[in-house]
Amino acid sequence: MNKKYRKLRIEKRNRLFELAYIDPITGLGNYNAYLARTKEKLKLNDKKTIIILDIDKFKSFNKKYGHNKGNELLKRIGEEIKSSIRKTDIVCRLANDVFGIFMIGEVNIENITVRLNKKISRINIGDIWYNLRISMGVYICDKEEKNVQSIIDKAIFAHDSIKGKYNVTYGVFTEEFEQKMIRESEIENMMEEAIKNQEFEVYYQPQINAKTEKIEGSEALVRWKKDDKMISPNEFIPIFEKNRFIIKLDEYVYKRVCANIQEIKKQLKELPKISVNISKESLSEKNFLRKYIKISNKYNVTPNEIQLEITERTTTDENVNMKEILEKIKEKGFSIAVDDFGTGYSSLNMLEMLPIDTIKIDKSFIDKIGEEKSTIDLLEIILYITQKLHLKTVAEGVEKSEQVKYLKEQNCDLIQGYFYSKPLEFETFKKYITYNEKNERKP
Numbered sequence: 001m002n003k004k005y006r007k008l009r010i011e012k013r014n015r016l017f018e019l020a021y022i023d024p025i026t027g028l029g030n031y032n033a034y035l036a037r038t039k040e041k042l043k044l045n046d047k048k049t050i051i052i053l054d055i056d057k058f059k060s061f062n063k064k065y066g067h068n069k070g071n072e073l074l075k076r077i078g079e080e081i082k083s084s085i086r087k088t089d090i091v092c093r094l095a096n097d098v099f100g101i102f103m104i105g106e107v108n109i110e111n112i113t114v115r116l117n118k119k120i121s122r123i124n125i126g127d128i129w130y131n132l133r134i135s136m137g138v139y140i141c142d143k144e145e146k147n148v149q150s151i152i153d154k155a156i157f158a159h160d161s162i163k164g165k166y167n168v169t170y171g172v173f174t175e176e177f178e179q180k181m182i183r184e185s186e187i188e189n190m191m192e193e194a195i196k197n198q199e200f201e202v203y204y205q206p207q208i209n210a211k212t213e214k215i216e217g218s219e220a221l222v223r224w225k226k227d228d229k230m231i232s233p234n235e236f237i238p239i240f241e242k243n244r245f246i247i248k249l250d251e252y253v254y255k256r257v258c259a260n261i262q263e264i265k266k267q268l269k270e271l272p273k274i275s276v277n278i279s280k281e282s283l284s285e286k287n288f289l290r291k292y293i294k295i296s297n298k299y300n301v302t303p304n305e306i307q308l309e310i311t312e313r314t315t316t317d318e319n320v321n322m323k324e325i326l327e328k329i330k331e332k333g334f335s336i337a338v339d340d341f342g343t344g345y346s347s348l349n350m351l352e353m354l355p356i357d358t359i360k361i362d363k364s365f366i367d368k369i370g371e372e373k374s375t376i377d378l379l380e381i382i383l384y385i386t387q388k389l390h391l392k393t394v395a396e397g398v399e400k401s402e403q404v405k406y407l408k409e410q411n412c413d414l415i416q417g418y419f420y421s422k423p424l425e426f427e428t429f430k431k432y433i434t435y436n437e438k439n440e441r442k443p
C-alpha cells in the first residue's frame, strides 16, 4: 500500500475514534470515553471519587437563549470543570447537561464542590454572565470496584437525593443509601407483575363539608398489597416518579376510579366528587387528556364527576406550559385541585393565572393549629387569600377536634383526615356514602 493510502486510513481510524469517544460540543470525552478511561483505574486500590454534575433547568436555558448558546454554555462548563481538577483527573460529558468527574487519590469534597459551584453558578459566555444552579452527586470508594456503571449509579443516586432541597448543591453516597438502592431495585423488579396481578387497590378518603358535616368529596389513594403486606405509597410513589412507571400506575388508578364511579351511580342518587392524584410525569405526556377522556367514556363517567389533583411543585414546573395544559383539562369539564399547598414555591400570581378550583392545604400547616398563635398566622393568610380568589379550600390531615373547630371558624370548606375517616376500601366507602345519604354519618 502506498504512503498516501496509509495516511488516509489512519485519518479514518482517528475520525472513527473521535466519533466514538469525543463529544463534539465540549471537546471532552463522551460516555464511552468515561467508561473506557475509568475502567483501568477502578482496579487500583487508591481512593476514588466520582462526581456527577448537572445544571438545573438546562432545558429552560436552551429554550430561552437558543441551542447555540446552550452548546456554548456546555463548552464553558466543561472548561471550568477542567480548570478545577488535576490534570490526571478525568472529566467527560455523559449526556445532555450531565458531566462525570473521576478523581484518584485524596480529595477534599467540601473544597472541590464549593470550587465547582463558585465557578459554574456564575459563568460567562463572552461578555455576558449567567447565573445557574448546579447539583452534584458524590461517591467515594476506597476498595476495588469492578463495574463503572454501578459507581455512576451510586453517584446519581446521591445526586437525586438532594432533589427539591433548596440551597443544597451536593449529596454524598453513604452506607444507608446502599440499602435504599437495593430496596429500590426490589420494588422496580416487582412493579410490572404487581399491575398484572392486580396488587394495586384504590382506597377512598372522605372529605367532609365543614358546615353541613356531610360528605362532599373524596380522594382516591392507591394501596399496594403484596403477600398480605402493605407497601406504603410514600415508599413506592417517589421511585415510580423517577422511573416513570407512575404514568402507568396513574392510568390504572384512574381506570379503577371510573369503574367504581360507574358502580356507585347504579346504586346511589348522589355521588361525592372524586379526586384523583395525577403526577407531573402523566400530566406532561402528549396524549394524556385524550387517553383519560377515552377511559371515562368507556365507563360512562363525565369529567365533571372527577377532580384532578396536581401538586404545587407540578404547577411550578418550567419545562411545560402548565397554563395551556390545565386550560385544556378544564375545557373538558374536570376540576383541578392544587395539592400540598404551602410546601412548594408557587406565587400568588400562579394562583390567579392558572385555572384552579381547589387548594388543598398541606398537613404541616394543620399540625400547627393549637400551637402558639404566631405560628398559625400563615394558615390564616392562606385561607384569607384563597377565599378572596373564590377558590375552594380543603384541609388535609385533620386529626383533632380543636383543628376542626378552628377550620370551621376560619370558613375552610372541606375537611379531610383521620378525625372523620381514614382512607376506606371501596366496599366500606360505599357504605359510608349510603349512611351519609340517610344522614347517619359514621357507618
Ligand code: C2E
Pocket (backbone or CB within 6 Å): 205, 220, 221, 222, 232, 233, 234, 237, 246, 249, 250, 253, 277, 278, 279, 339, 340, 396, 397, 398, 399, 416, 417, 418, 419, 423
Ligand atoms: P397526598 O396526596 O398528600 O395524600 C394524603 C396522604 O395523607 C395520604 O397518604 C393519606 O392517607 C394521608 N392522610 C390523610 N389523612 C391523614 C391524617 O389525618 N393523618 C395522617 N397522618 N395522614 C393522613 P398515602 O395514602 O400514604 O399517600 C401518600 C402520597 O402518595 C399521597 O400524598 C400522594 O402524593 C401519593 N399518592 C397516593 N396515591 C396516588 C396515586 O394514585 N397517584 C399518584 N401520582 N400519587 C399517589
Ligand code: CA
Pocket (backbone or CB within 6 Å): 219, 277, 309, 339
Ligand atoms: Ca393528593
Ligand code: CA
Pocket (backbone or CB within 6 Å): 339, 340, 360, 362, 396
Ligand atoms: Ca396532599
